[in-house]
Amino acid sequence: MPTPIKMPALSPTMEEGTLAKWLVKPGDKVEAGDIMAEIETDKATMEFEAVDEGTIASIAVDEGTEGVKVGTVIAMLAEEGEDVDEAAAAAPAEGKTEPEAKPAPTPARPEPVKGPGKAAAASDSPSTGSGRADVAPSGDRIIASPLAKRIAEQKGIDLASVTGTGPNGRIVKADVEGAGSPAKAGASSSPAKPQETPASAGARPSGGDLDAPYEAQKLNNVRKVIARRLTEAKQTIPHIYLTVDVRLDALLKLRGELNKSLEADGVKLSVNDLLIKALARALQRVPKCNVSFQGDELFQYAREDISVAVAAPSGLITPIIRDAGRKGLAQISTEMKELAGKARDGKLQPHEFQGGTASLSNLGMFGTKQFDAVINPPQAMILAVGAGEQRPWVIDGALGVATVMSATGSFDHRAIDGADGAQLMEAFKQLCENPMGLVV
Known part of the structure; x- marks a missing residue:
């Protein structure tokens, strides 16, 4: 069978x-x-x-x-x-065969999104199967793969003129690419033919500053989800932002000493590893910030699972260091390197990026001084850290130079009061400036 x-x-x-x-x-x-x-x-x-x-x-x-x-x-x-x-x-x-070969319209079929460059949207999904299915002049249904139909629409090819070589006469990609006769002008499948000329030669209809040449790039699923979730976050979550300047000299010194002792084990701590631990320990000290808003309830978490923003080819993703508050720095470093590598290769498993009780986003490696991050729901806070840089600093009553980093916490004001958020930022600052609290 x-x-x-x-x-x-x-x-x-x-x-x-x-x-x-x-x-x-x-x-x-x-x-x-x-x-x-x-x-x-x-x-x-x-x-x-x-x-x-x-x-x-x-x-x-x-x-x-x-x-x-x-x-x-x-x-x-x-x-x-x-x-x-x-x-x-x-x-x-x-x-x-795709659902298009099934009996007529299904109410669950989503309507295609129409707009410039979207002529093929209706054939992108294998769940199509309404009256829009291709039909030959004789009334027979033309069975073609979604990719073949999309290519046909882009090239202006009439599928009725293409002979399918797939199973049961199904038209596949190779059949359409081998066909050269475009559909007649005025055919119903070519409303605007946005693909007949290179997209880079197009111009937006609004004119003005928006009429520069452009290339339309279709969003992948990850980017679509990022766009939807961040839009929802800014529309539905009342953000409050709190910023502190953190002196990093003691933390950088401790990192150097620890890396010397861990060299034989093949472990090299990054500044980000220490910041993950510092955020987790700060949440232990201020548990009112380790929460999430859930309508009529507030979830108070008993563990510090830190989602760490990683740039991947398909878009931003946040692998999780679970129970970071109770893990040693070497273990956090090893796990983070493994997760970041899998994220860049697109090989993260769902349990490795779904969940988390708070997030950390670090753009310091790009020279960004300070920024405000968008909360990743259903979490109630995210910490954005910038670059450590040499700044004037008062040391023991005298003006000197210190390595200083700006860190901004974004908090869901429905779940976290400003005073509690300020206590968390102060705890984070103290742990970074007195970093022995990260190793005990």
């Missing part, structure tokens, strides 16, 4: 995803644990592993297809001893 391979739910909040890349092709043999595809979720790009062993009989969803609903059959697997061709032929009965 052929086994359908379905779009997995790679995070608790995932409802659909983008099949970014296939790492297997029909005819390839796979074993449990083999990486079959890369899937872009609402959080990150993650690897999809095979659960069973067998031979890939067919691939139902082309790579690059967006909006693939969780549970959609994306491929068929022939078990050992099964005929691969028969398994591929069984795919339609198992739900291999």
